[in-house]
Amino acid sequence: MNNLNNIPKSLKVDSRYLEQMLDMKNLTNSYKILWLYSIYKEVIRDKNEATVKKLISRMVGLAWHPVIYYKLNLGVQDKISDIVLYINDRLKVSREETEEYVYDFVLNSKDKELNKKLNKISLYVPYRLVRPFYDKHIKNRESFIGRKLNDYEINDYITELLNADNKPFYRIDKKDKKIIFGECWSEYIKDNQAIIQGWLNYKLIYYLQSKNPNTPSIPFKISPPAKRDLTKAKNYWKIIRSEIQIIDIYTNKLLDKTNFNNYGEISIDHFIPWSFVLHDELWNLIPTFKCVNSSKGNNLPDLKEYYDEFCELQYRAFTIARNSNKISSNHLEDYFNVNKELYNMDISDKNSKKIFIASLKDTITPLHKIANNQGYSSWSCKG
Incomplete structure (x- = not known):
């Protein structure tokens, strides 16, 4: 230029x-x-x-x-x-x-x-x-x-x-x-x-x-952050919750009414902080409790502690979404951006989980490392 x-x-x-x-x-x-x-x-x-x-x-x-x-x-x-x-x-x-x-x-x-x-x-x-x-x-x-x-x-x-x-x-x-x-x-x-x-x-x-x-x-990143719209993510996880019970990966508590009283209502968490990735793609979003999300703030989750549970939850949600007539293929395009092979993947295949999680980790691991090197602090849930 x-x-x-x-x-x-x-x-x-x-x-x-x-x-x-x-x-x-x-x-x-x-x-x-x-x-x-x-x-x-x-x-x-x-x-x-x-x-x-x-x-x-x-x-x-x-x-x-x-x-x-x-x-x-x-x-x-x-x-x-x-x-x-x-x-x-x-x-x-x-x-x-x-x-x-x-x-x-x-x-x-x-x-x-x-x-x-x-x-x-x-x-x-x-x-x-x-x-x-x-x-x-x-x-x-x-x-x-x-x-x-x-x-x-x-x-x-x-x-x-x-x-x-x-x-x-x-x-x-x-x-x-x-x-x-x-x-x-x-x-x-x-x-x-x-x-x-x-x-x-x-x-x-x-x-x-x-x-x-x-x-x-x-x-x-030269200007103040724009307002975010998490409507798509909220609707996505609402449908997933209607199909299965979800355990919060940070507290190991069930996302239900009883625990909402102790930890706050459902809140959508950016696994890698939004201020680093600047997007709301579903592969980086999971539901958690509002108090937990506030505690995590602009920090990175400890991968040793939460990575496997995060990937497991994402895979379960993806398989449900693939079979649901309530979730359009446009919603799942976020996952296809991670790996185009996921679009035609047969989720009944015994290797599908391995392929999905490998694709997810190949995307998240370098982002986590770069963010950590840039100064984002590691975080673990204390309660």
């Missing part, structure tokens, strides 16, 4: 600089993308300027769901990830909070350690993004003085160049610690905001995919 084709040309600004800002060859951390995205969010709100802390707070808000909700890796050296994890772990901000809530929390926080971390970000982020505009100037000065400029000298020089530029992307006010957006660039962004946002999303997805190569559904 040629990103330059997606960035509109302009008579007022040289839009090619945007691609230079986020050149993938030089993106070793997330901060350039998130900083530019934060500027975009302020500009389309018709803001002419913003404090550095405000923009960094927006960066943290943008990173919240990818890091905390979906447990994506931003890179070993990424400092934004450290800040996000600190807010969640130490300052106890819930993973369920919105981007705007996190932004507001960070912006108004008086926590000394948090503000120390934000200040470190401010020492380099505002300068690194716009450096491509002035690479030639920096090289010329280094050639003139006969040595390399250090980071502080480069920052001062970039500030000087920005303030002298007729059409800067923005100016840096060091005294008041704020960024003043360039008028021409602001107009360009507002005139092309839908395209610019799409381009920024593409860059963020591409970066996250490079840091999380085995993680599914990255494009859907």
